[in-house]
Amino acid sequence: MATAPNANSARKRAPEELLRVEGITKIYDGAVKAVDNISLTVATGEIFALLGGSGCGKSTLLRMLAGFETPTTGKIFLAGKDITSLPPYKRPINMMFQSYALFPHLSVWENIAFGLRRDDMAKEDIAERVESMLSLVQLGKFAKRKPHQLSGGQQQRVALARSLAKRPKLLLLDEPLGALDKKLREKTQLELVNIIEEVGVTCVLVTHDQEEAMTMASRIAVMSEGYFLQVGSPDEVYEMPNSRQVADFIGNVNIFDGVVEEDESDHVTVRCEECLHYVGHGISGNKGMSVGVALRPEKILLTKERPEGEYNWCAGEVIEIVYFGAHTTYHLKLDSGKVIKAQELNSTRDLSCGLTWGDRAYAQWSNMAMVVLTQ
Amino acid sequence: MTKIYSYLSEHINGRRLVIGVPYLWFIMLAAIPLLIVLKISLSEMEDTSVSSMINWAEGWPTLKLNFSSYLFLGTDPLYIETYLSSIKYALITTLICLFIGYPFAYFMARSPKHLQPMLLMLIMLPFWTSFLLRIYAWKTLLVSNGIINNMLMAIGIIDTPLPMMNTPFSLLVGMVYSYLPFMILPLYANLSKLDLRYLEAAADLGTSPFKAFWLITVPLSKAGIIAGSMLVFIPAVGEYVIPELLGGPDTLMIGRVLWDEFFSNNDWPMASAVAVVMILLILLPMAIFNKYQSEQAEAKA
Numbered sequence: 001m002a003t004a005p006n007a008n009s010a011r012k013r014a015p016e017e018l019l020r021v022e023g024i025t026k027i028y029d030g031a032v033k034a035v036d037n038i039s040l041t042v043a044t045g046e047i048f049a050l051l052g053g054s055g056c057g058k059s060t061l062l063r064m065l066a067g068f069e070t071p072t073t074g075k076i077f078l079a080g081k082d083i084t085s086l087p088p089y090k091r092p093i094n095m096m097f098q099s100y101a102l103f104p105h106l107s108v109w110e111n112i113a114f115g116l117r118r119d120d121m122a123k124e125d126i127a128e129r130v131e132s133m134l135s136l137v138q139l140g141k142f143a144k145r146k147p148h149q150l151s152g153g154q155q156q157r158v159a160l161a162r163s164l165a166k167r168p169k170l171l172l173l174d175e176p177l178g179a180l181d182k183k184l185r186e187k188t189q190l191e192l193v194n195i196i197e198e199v200g201v202t203c204v205l206v207t208h209d210q211e212e213a214m215t216m217a218s219r220i221a222v223m224s225e226g227y228f229l230q231v232g233s234p235d236e237v238y239e240m241p242n243s244r245q246v247a248d249f250i251g252n253v254n255i256f257d258g259v260v261e262e263d264e265s266d267h268v269t270v271r272c273e274e275c276l277h278y279v280g281h282g283i284s285g286n287k288g289m290s291v292g293v294a295l296r297p298e299k300i301l302l303t304k305e306r307p308e309g310e311y312n313w314c315a316g317e318v319i320e321i322v323y324f325g326a327h328t329t330y331h332l333k334l335d336s337g338k339v340i341k342a343q344e345l346n347s348t349r350d351l352s353c354g355l356t357w358g359d360r361a362y363a364q365w366s367n368m369a370m371v372v373l374t375q
Numbered sequence: 376m377t378k379i380y381s382y383l384s385e386h387i388n389g390r391r392l393v394i395g396v397p398y399l400w401f402i403m404l405a406a407i408p409l410l411i412v413l414k415i416s417l418s419e420m421e422d423t424s425v426s427s428m429i430n431w432a433e434g435w436p437t438l439k440l441n442f443s444s445y446l447f448l449g450t451d452p453l454y455i456e457t458y459l460s461s462i463k464y465a466l467i468t469t470l471i472c473l474f475i476g477y478p479f480a481y482f483m484a485r486s487p488k489h490l491q492p493m494l495l496m497l498i499m500l501p502f503w504t505s506f507l508l509r510i511y512a513w514k515t516l517l518v519s520n521g522i523i524n525n526m527l528m529a530i531g532i533i534d535t536p537l538p539m540m541n542t543p544f545s546l547l548v549g550m551v552y553s554y555l556p557f558m559i560l561p562l563y564a565n566l567s568k569l570d571l572r573y574l575e576a577a578a579d580l581g582t583s584p585f586k587a588f589w590l591i592t593v594p595l596s597k598a599g600i601i602a603g604s605m606l607v608f609i610p611a612v613g614e615y616v617i618p619e620l621l622g623g624p625d626t627l628m629i630g631r632v633l634w635d636e637f638f639s640n641n642d643w644p645m646a647s648a649v650a651v652v653m654i655l656l657i658l659l660p661m662a663i664f665n666k667y668q669s670e671q672a673e674a675k676a
Contacts, residue, residue, distance in 0.1 A: 068575055088578040095579045101572040105594045114590075115580030166580065 018044045018202050024074030026060050034060040036226035047203040049217035057226040058206045066095045094168035098175040100159035102147035108158050109143040115166045133161040173205035189215050210250050222246050243375045247294040254340040256293040263287045274334045278311035280367035285374045292373040297343035299369035303362050313364040318355050416647035444648035461629040465611035468550040472558040472607050480562035498556050510620050517545050541623030549621040558603040565599025
């Protein structure tokens with residue numbers, strides 16, 4: 001159901017393909033497969049995020065797009081042109097480096113002008129472009145400073161201005177907010193997206209931070225061991241993960257193991273050791289199949305009273321309460337010994353459900369809350 | 376006991392003590408000897424020893440300064456010419472060392488990590504043999520009937536031996552050979568720390584590798600270039616052994632003049648004056664350069 005509107009809007013925009021990667025593979029030292037036969041397309045104006053843990057190959061993929069690494073096999077096309085064997089200094093692609101790599105011996109102004117001076121650009125045009133970049137990132141006052149005289153957030157904006165100055169067709173961002181502290185990161189995330197959208201540049205960004213990927217990107221590729229686990233919009237990968245790995249990697253999740261008992265086109269039931277799931281839509285599986293049922297903690301309601309009916313609830317003992325301010329996470333030890341997490345919104349100032357350590361509690365959820373994972 | 380301890384901790388500042396050690400070192404081994412040299416340069420020669428600076432006349436000490444050595448330095452063109460030629464040869468040596476040493480250090484810093492300790496050791500290896508021996512070895516290579524000339528004649532490239540020994544050429548060969556490691560080591564230390572991401576960033580912004588070298592690598596290794604050049608230039612100005620063994624009549628260097636004043640003329644005040652002026656000649660440009668640099672740094676801050 002949730003896919004329909006997304007697919008429609010994508011079709012309406014009729015996105016023009018900018019970047020196409022065909023079956024790209026990178027093997028190090030003849031043995032280690034850093035990137036394993038990845039194909040992808042990125043449309044003009046899109047912000048595409050490569051999300052994964054360290055060593056998943058996301059940085060190698062980005063470096064191949066920039067031209068710092070040559071793919072072992074596969075091809076890269078930018079606006080229809082094969083750029084696979086083009087050196088980095090001939091690609092119309094610019095990158096914002098992790099921890100920025102601003103030239104320490106040059107001022108902010110010279111850093112931004114650096115790329116422009118390499119082209120045959122008139123002096124006045126360079127000055128004009130640098131000024132407009134400085135005002136775009138609101139650093140006009142700092143033009144004469146050296147990078148080490150700026151704060152982390154300011155350096156980040158200089159790096160962005162430098163990578164946008166040449167008006168690249170494609171902007172690569174390598175952990176763009178990794179070097180900033182949490183509070184600044186949240187503020188900068190939105191600033192960065194606003195600037196990118198204002199300029200209208202297409203972006204590929206690499207991050208290990210799922211929150212960063214969710215808030216900034218229009219599409220996310222979840223990577224592991226050199227290949228894509230899932231590619232989709234942020235809500236798709238969160239609400240409809242296609243595998244246990246993705247469900248586990250993006251946010252918190254409780255996974256119940258069970259067997260499909262009923263398989264109808266409008267509903268399925270899954271019997272697990274702890275409970276009986278009634279899923280309010282059909283799945284691409286069949287009766288008797290063993291599946292995982294993924295349930296996000298925030299979709300669980302905790303009560304002291306036993307729910308009615310036989311579906312979609314389980315009981316257990318509260319063994320841990322973690323207070324986050326806006327919400328509280330309860331760890332519930334079910335009778336089977338399995339521990340699940342339930343997240344309750346603190347909508348009033350007294351802790352709403354009134355549960356405490358050692359209480360017996362009932363967890364319940366709606367029939368549209370869970371995802372049936374067949375792999 | 377606790378009283379003693381609290382007294383000590385109140386009156387002895389550990390931090391000052393630590394800073395004090397290098398100061399003490401500097402005062403004893405640099406400042407005091409220099410002052411002694413300065414003192415000798417301002418006295419007169421009396422038979423076998425130098426005159427004392429302070430005379431006691433009628434119970435009052437009178438300071439007697441003798442500037443005749445310095446005056447003589449200024450009037451005899453030999454000294455001025457020698458200073459200029461010392462600086463000339465030291466400068467040429469520094470430039471050649473930089474020219475050879477930079478690519479050397481660059482490729483050392485870029486070579487595989489496991490090879491670097493061995494390359495470093497190869498640079499230091501010549502120090503394991505006596506410096507004098509190595510300079511003598513050059514003599515046997517460069518003389519008219521030496522190995523190089525004999526070989527070139529055997530191949531038939533030349534008919535008569537090339538006059539290499541006791542020329543500016545042999546002097547510079549010896550100087551560059553001896554001082555090259557002092558250029559390479561600080562350059563290597565600097566270049567091996569260079570963050571390669573700067574070069575990637577430059578390439579990303581459209582800079583070819585050749586241009587990136589001049590725009591990024593060279594400016595960022597400025598500190599190494601300065602350190603290496605100082606380490607070569609300063610001792611090269613006062614070098615004595617190499618011009619003595621490999622130089623000729625037309626390669627005047629101040630070290631030899633110093634030697635002559637001390638041991639041939641036995642004129643200690645004159646020799647000391649020559650040394651003091653040489654130190655000033657080296658220190659002044661360095662001081663001016665330092666001041667200029669710190670002023671520049673402040674202006675930019």
